[in-house]
Amino acid sequence: MSEAAERIGLRSVLLPVESLLEGSAAAPELVVGVRGLAEAVAACRDQSLLGRLRLRGQRWLSRKSAHASCSKSQPDFSDVAGQGAAKRALEIAAAGGHHLLMVGPPGVGKTMLARRVPGIMPPLDSQEALEVTRIWSAAGLLNGMQGLLAERPFRCPHHTASTVALVGGGSPPRPGEVTLAHRGVLFLDEFPEFARDALEALREPLEDGHVLITRRSGSLSFPARFSLIAAMNPCPCGYAGHPSIACTCSPGQAERYRRHISGPLLDRVDMMLELPAQTVEGFLTIDDGIEGTSLSIRQRVMSACSFRAAREADPKATTMERANLGKKHPRVLEAQAGLTPRATLLVRRFLQHDGAGGRSHGRLVSLSRTIADLDLSMAVDEQHVAEAAGLHLKDRASWLR
Amino acid sequence: MRGETAEERAGLTRRAVHAGSGKDTVTCDAWLWASAAVASGYVSCLKLISLVGMEALWTASARELREWGLRTRTALALVAHRDSFNSDAVTKQLTNTSVHFIPPSHRSFPSPLKDLADPPAGLYLKGELGLWDDAMGMARVTIVGTRAASRYGFRVAGALGRSFATVGCVVVSGLARGIDAAAHRGALEVGGLTVAVLGTGPDVVYPRQHASLYREVEQRGVLVSEYPPGTSAAKWHFPARNRLMAALGDAVVVVEAGQRSGALLTADEALTLGRDVFAVPGPINSPASRGGNALAADGARIVYDVEQCVKEYEALTRIERSGRAVKTPCAKAERRGGPAGVLERLVVQALSCGPRSVDEVAQAVGCAPREVAAALALLELDGLVGREGVGVYVLSP
Numbered sequence: 005m006s007e008a009a010e011r012i013g014l015r016s017v018l019l020p021v022e023s024l025l026e027g028s029a030a031a032p033e034l035v036v037g038v039r040g041l042a043e044a045v046a047a048c049r050d051q052s053l054l055g056r057l058r059l060r061g062q063r064w065l066s067r068k069s070a071h072a073s074c075s076k077s078q079p080d081f082s083d084v085a086g087q088g089a090a091k092r093a094l095e096i097a098a099a100g101g102h103h104l105l106m107v108g109p110p111g112v113g114k115t116m117l118a119r120r121v122p123g124i125m126p127p128l129d130s131q132e133a134l135e136v137t138r139i140w141s142a143a144g145l146l147n148g149m150q151g152l153l154a155e156r157p158f159r160c161p162h163h164t165a166s167t168v169a170l171v172g173g174g175s176p177p178r179p180g181e182v183t184l185a186h187r188g189v190l191f192l193d194e195f196p197e198f199a200r201d202a203l204e205a206l207r208e209p210l211e212d213g214h215v216l217i218t219r220r221s222g223s224l225s226f227p228a229r230f231s232l233i234a235a236m237n238p239c240p241c242g243y244a245g246h247p248s249i250a251c252t253c254s255p256g257q258a259e260r261y262r263r264h265i266s267g268p269l270l271d272r273v274d275m276m277l278e279l280p281a282q283t284v285e286g287f288l289t290i291d292d293g294i295e296g297t298s299l300s301i302r303q304r305v306m307s308a309c310s311f312r313a314a315r316e317a318d319p320k321a322t323t324m325e326r327a328n329l330g331k332k333h334p335r336v337l338e339a340q341a342g343l344t345p346r347a348t349l350l351v352r353r354f355l356q357h358d359g360a361g362g363r364s365h366g367r368l369v370s371l372s373r374t375i376a377d378l379d380l381s382m383a384v385d386e387q388h389v390a391e392a393a394g395l396h397l398k399d400r401a402s403w404l405r
Numbered sequence: 406m407r408g409e410t411a412e413e414r415a416g417l418t419r420r421a422v423h424a425g426s427g428k429d430t431v432t433c434d435a436w437l438w439a440s441a442a443v444a445s446g447y448v449s450c451l452k453l454i455s456l457v458g459m460e461a462l463w464t465a466s467a468r469e470l471r472e473w474g475l476r477t478r479t480a481l482a483l484v485a486h487r488d489s490f491n492s493d494a495v496t497k498q499l500t501n502t503s504v505h506f507i508p509p510s511h512r513s514f515p516s517p518l519k520d521l522a523d524p525p526a527g528l529y530l531k532g533e534l535g536l537w538d539d540a541m542g543m544a545r546v547t548i549v550g551t552r553a554a555s556r557y558g559f560r561v562a563g564a565l566g567r568s569f570a571t572v573g574c575v576v577v578s579g580l581a582r583g584i585d586a587a588a589h590r591g592a593l594e595v596g597g598l599t600v601a602v603l604g605t606g607p608d609v610v611y612p613r614q615h616a617s618l619y620r621e622v623e624q625r626g627v628l629v630s631e632y633p634p635g636t637s638a639a640k641w642h643f644p645a646r647n648r649l650m651a652a653l654g655d656a657v658v659v660v661e662a663g664q665r666s667g668a669l670l671t672a673d674e675a676l677t678l679g680r681d682v683f684a685v686p687g688p689i690n691s692p693a694s695r696g697g698n699a700l701a702a703d704g705a706r707i708v709y710d711v712e713q714c715v716k717e718y719e720a721l722t723r724i725e726r727s728g729r730a731v732k733t734p735c736a737k738a739e740r741r742g743g744p745a746g747v748l749e750r751l752v753v754q755a756l757s758c759g760p761r762s763v764d765e766v767a768q769a770v771g772c773a774p775r776e777v778a779a780a781l782a783l784l785e786l787d788g789l790v791g792r793e794g795v796g797v798y799v800l801s802p
Contacts, residue, residue, distance in 0.1 A: 089763035089774040089796075108795055238795050245794025247760070250692045255552050255582055259614075278796030280762035357786055387779050394782030 009034060016054065018044050024061055033313070037061040059314065059380070066126075066306035078123035078155070082297045084113055086282055091117070093277045093395055095301050098125045099308040100374030103210060103232040103272065105195065108279030109249075110242045114235040118191045121233060122156040124301040125189075126309050132187045135227065139186055143179050157188030159230075163197040170198075171205045177217045177224050182209045185230035195234040196264040203269055206232070210272045232273065236265075246281055274367050275395045308377040315382065334365050341373045343384045350386050354393040368396050434492040435463040436508035437633075439526035441490065444606075444632040447483055448645070449475065451523035459526075463487075495633065502608040502634040505530040505537075515541045517652050520678050525631035525649065531607040532627035540600050540627060544722055545575040547654030547675070549647075549668040550584025550661040555693050556793045558661035560801060561685055562587035563594075564711045565658060570597020572715055577602065577653045579646060580611075580628070584660045584668070586618055592626075599626040602650045604642035606634040644670055651675040655722045658683040658708065662696030669696045672705070681721055683708050748772065748780045753800065756790065760799045 009017045014034065021037035036058045038044045047054045081091060090106075090113075097104045098121055106114045128136060133152040140146050140153060161170060161181045172180030182190060192198060209215050213229035238244040239258035244251040251258070332340075338348050351368055358364075369384075371392035376384040439459065442450050453462050453473060465473075470480035499506055507513050507528045518524045530537055546569050550558055566576050566588040576592035578585040580601040592599040601622045605611045607630045610619045622628055631649065632642065647667055651657055651674035659682065662668040672682045684705040687694025701707045708714040748770070755761060755769040763781065767774040781798055784790035793799045 086764055088767060089778055092773075092775045092778070245797070247794065247797070248690070251553075256612075278792075280764075280794070280796030282762075282764075354782075354786060387776075390779035390782045391775055393786070394778045 016058070018047065021061070024065065033317070035061060037064070055314075059311070062310045062314070063307045066303060066310055078298065079116075079120050080298045081120050081124065081301055084116055084120070084296075087113060087117065087279065088296070090277055090279055091296060091301070093275060094121055095124065095305060096371070096374055096378065096395070097121070097231060097233070097275060098301075099305045099378055100274075100371065101229075101231050102274040102371060102374065104234070104275040104277060105270075105273045106233065106235045106277045106279055107238055108235075109246050109281050110237060112279040112281055114279060115191075115193055118160075118189070118193075118233045118235060119158065120298060121189050121191075121231070122158045123298045124305055125156050125231075126302070126306045128152075128154065128156060128187060136187050139179060139183055139227070143184060145184070157185050158191065159185040159188065160191040160193060163192070163194045165198065165202060167199065167202040167205045170202045171209060171215050171217075171228075172226050173217050173219075175219060176221075177219060177226075179226050180215070182206065182215060182228040182230060183226040186227045188230060190230045190232050192232065192234045195236040196261050200264060200266075203264075204266065207269055207272060210269075234273065248281075271363055274371055277395065304378060307380065308374070311380050312377045315377070332366075334362070334369075337366060337369055341369050341384055342376070342382055343369065343372070343389075344386070347372070347384050347386050347389045350389045350393075354389070364396070368392055371396050433506070433508050435459050436510070436527045437492055437495050437506060438463070438487055438490045440529075440631060441495065441633050442483065442486055443526055444636045445486065447479070447486070448523075448641075449479075450483075451526060454526060455523060498634050499529075503531070504607050504634045505534055513538055513541070515653065518649065521648060521652050523648075527631065529607045529630050529633060530627055531629075532623050536598065536625075537600075537627045537629070540575045540598055543573065543575050543598070545577050545600070545654050546718060547577040547650045547657045547671065548584065548588035549578060549650065549657060549659055549671045550588075550697075551663050551666050551668065551693050552581050552583040552585075553663070553693060554583035554587065554661050555687075555691065556791050556799065557687065558584055558693060559587045560791070561708075561711070562660045563591040565660065565685075565708075565714065566591020566597075566599075567595050568711050568715045569718075570595045570599070572719065573597075574715075574718075575600055577650055579603070579643075579650060580615060580619065580622065582612060582614070586615060588660075589618060589622060589626075593621055596625075600653065601626065601628045602646055602653065603628055603630040604632075604646040605638045606630060606632050606636035608634045609637060611638045643667055647671040648674045651680060652678055654680060656681040656683060656718055658685065658714065659697050659700055659705070660685045661687060661693045662700070663693055664695045664699075666696050669700070672700055681706060681718075683714055683718070746780070748776060749784055752777060752780045752784060753789065756798060756800045760793050760797045762796050762798070766798070 016036050017034045018036050018038050021039055024035060024037040036047065036054060037060070038047060038057065043057070047057055084091065093104065094117060096102065106117070108114055130152070133154065136157060137146070137153045140157075159181050165181065168174055168180065170180050171182050172178060195203075209228035209230075210232060213227065215226045215228050217224050217226065239251055239253045240261050241252045243249040244253065244258055253261075338351070343351065351365070351372070354368065355365055368389070372384045372388045375388040375391055376382075379388070381388075436459065439450050439454060439462065450462065457465075457473065461469075465484075467477075467480045467484045470483060471477055475483065498504075507530060509519075509524065509527065513534065514528065518528075548562060548565055548569075550562060554562070562584040569576050570592035574597075576588055576597060576599045578588045578599070578601060580586065580589065580603060585601075589599050589601060599622060601619075603609070603611070607628045610616050619628070629649075630636075631645070636642075644667060647670045651671045654675070657672055657675040657680055659668050659672050662672075672684075675682050682700065682705045684697045684700035685708045686698055686701050689698060706714075706717060751770045751772075752766055755766045761769070763774050763778050766781070767777040770777060781790060785792070785798075789801055790798050791801050
């Protein structure tokens with residue numbers, strides 16, 4: 005029934021809450037669950053009530069489907085002790101598809117955290133599953149598996165990977181790791197150890213979500229809409245800024261190591277997460293609670309995603325897709341993201357303070373928008389901007405100087 | 406690439422002293438040659454000059470040099486070096502690189518350098534000669550420290566640079582990474598005069614990252630070196646440079662120094678010359694503060710407050726406010742109010758016990774990490790909080 009409703013162009017379908025799951029299978033955006041006729045009548049009269057009911061239903065549905073699809077095979081975030089700030093940052097990255105760079109001394113759990121990110125991203129929808137399966141089948145990686153892939157890919161190429169292995173190429177052109185990570189996570193551990201050419205080749209897919217490979221026989225475009233998670237030590241020995249272990253690198257050595265990642269590349273990474281060294285007694289005494297399990301994080305991520313979808317259905321709002329950020333006037337972007345006047349002012353102050361460029365502005369706004377989405381808030385306020393700025397701005401990290 | 410050995414230099418004193426001292430009526434060329442020889446590694450020239458005088462050295466034969474304690478090989482090489490020396494080429498290079506040469510006989514040669522056991526055979530200056538004369542007529546303080554400075558070190562060095570420049574004192578440092586750069590920048594920020602003593606030729610930007618700082622010092626201060634233009638960095642130049650820094654300042658302030666930092670050499674030299682040494686104490690478990698703390702324990706004057714340090718220094722050297730107009734500092738600290746919100750105040754309180762990560766602050770305050778992260782970002786924006794190391798926050802000094 006809801007399928008037919010979608011075909012003839014109805015905007016909402018009222019259903020009893022008990023039938024919500026069934027009705028949502030065909031047209032999840034249309035259905036609104038109501039408890040009894042009185043609520044149905046009220047919803048027909050009052051648009052805002054209708055919106056609230058729709059949201060309530062969607063939150064319920066996302067909880068339901070998170071439960072259903074939280075795979076047992078994925079490692080869980082509750083395995084990671086402490087690092088509450090890092091988990092929060094990864095939750096934001098998963099909700100907004102932001103690229104993230106983790107910096108920290110050896111052994112703080114960078115790899116462990118990255119491995120758990122696919123498990124908190126929303127499950128692949130049928131369209132995405134089709135895309136991913138098609139790519140994997142073309143690359144010959146399905147190994148006789150039947151049906152569509154259900155889980156988001158997690159690719160972690162070794163740092164000796166060549167440019168072609170990373171972005172694709174060869175003759176005939178084959179997809180590289182960025183394409184295999186389409187709709188999933190590309191994890192690059194020991195980020196500065198990758199060949200400089202290989203890293204620079206990431207700039208295009210990071211920005212546009214696809215790679216164009218041109219050969220004599222013609223050019224091919226491979227999809228590459230992945231979330232980058234990169235990890236690195238603050239210096240070659242790994243202990244710069246460590247509270248108890250002295251760094252043994254010379255200033256020049258450490259600088260060369262950091263210089264390996266060019267400014268334009270760093271500019272395309274939305275978030276930089278510093279992972280401080282944890283003391284043993286510190287992380288053994290932390291009580292993470294239920295908030296820190298992959299299941300509850302995924303629920304929050306999914307409700308943020310459906311909130312964003314509902315918000316963007318409004319023609320006045322805009323998509324915060326990264327490819328669109330550069331095409332808009334900053335003030336238009338701010339207005340469409342729903343920044344309050346005070347939040348707008350705060351964005352300016354942060355950017356001025358850090359001497360950041362134009363790309364930074366779009367990134368900061370879109371990061372703030374994602375954080376507001378996680379709060380299910382239409383407006384982006386100062387709190388959201390401040391949290392985003394703490395994660396976004398890279399210039400203040402003392403070890404980067 | 407030193408032209409001689411350590412024993413050779415040690416042996417000089419005994420024998421050369423019998424040669425007697427000639428009167429210095431030598432030309433600028435002789436001094437130009439002597440400083441070129443020093444840059445090529447014949448460091449004992451400096452000691453010979455102070456023992457036998459420049460005139461004797463300028464005309465000495467290889468045999469005489471050997472009598473004064475040089476080895477035959479070194480003596481021959483030195484004479485060959487002198488014979489092949491082309492003063493016209495050097496003078497031309499000086500004009501091309503717009504570098505001034507000041508021989509010891511010149512009136513602009515600073516007398517404090519003559520306190521040294523081995524004063525330089527001349528100074529190469531980049532910048533305005535007038536500014537240099539001003540600087541030598543004013544009170545001077547040398548600020549030194551480690552290249553691998555912590556955020557604390559940066560802040561303190563910057564604050565000291567500003568405060569000393571504000572009271573009309575010249576800030577002398579070495580243009581190195583870390584503390585040196587912070588001290589120079591501090592002085593420049595308030596429009597003060599600063600002197601950078603280099604371990605390379607005055608026209609060589611080293612480290613290269615400091616190109617913009619180099620230019621700023623060149624325009625608004627003076628770059629000085631005992632090495633001719635074009636001399637590139639060598640390991641042994643820097644300890645030698647440190648003795649000049651020690652001699653040029655009326656006092657030396659050591660901000661952060663590791664156990665084997667060159668800043669400690671500067672402090673030792675300063676003590677030998679009878680200059681006052683100030684040490685900025687730091688955390689006892691920080692490797693970068695070990696040397697500075699040891700100095701304090703050995704009886705250096707302890708800097709427990711930037712203004713106190715400046716006052717104590719003024720009392721020690723009784724500097725008169727010089728005629729140079731110094732702009733008032735922008736005094737960011739004075740404009741700062743306290744933290745705004747309740748959570749911000751709690752976060753500041755938690756940080757007052759020492760450096761903390763976001764998670765540790767969150768635990769101390771009893772809030773979610775996300776709220777603490779936002780509060781820290783705002784405090785950072787207001788300059789009340791900074792980052793020290795990876796993911797660790799500290800209160801700004």
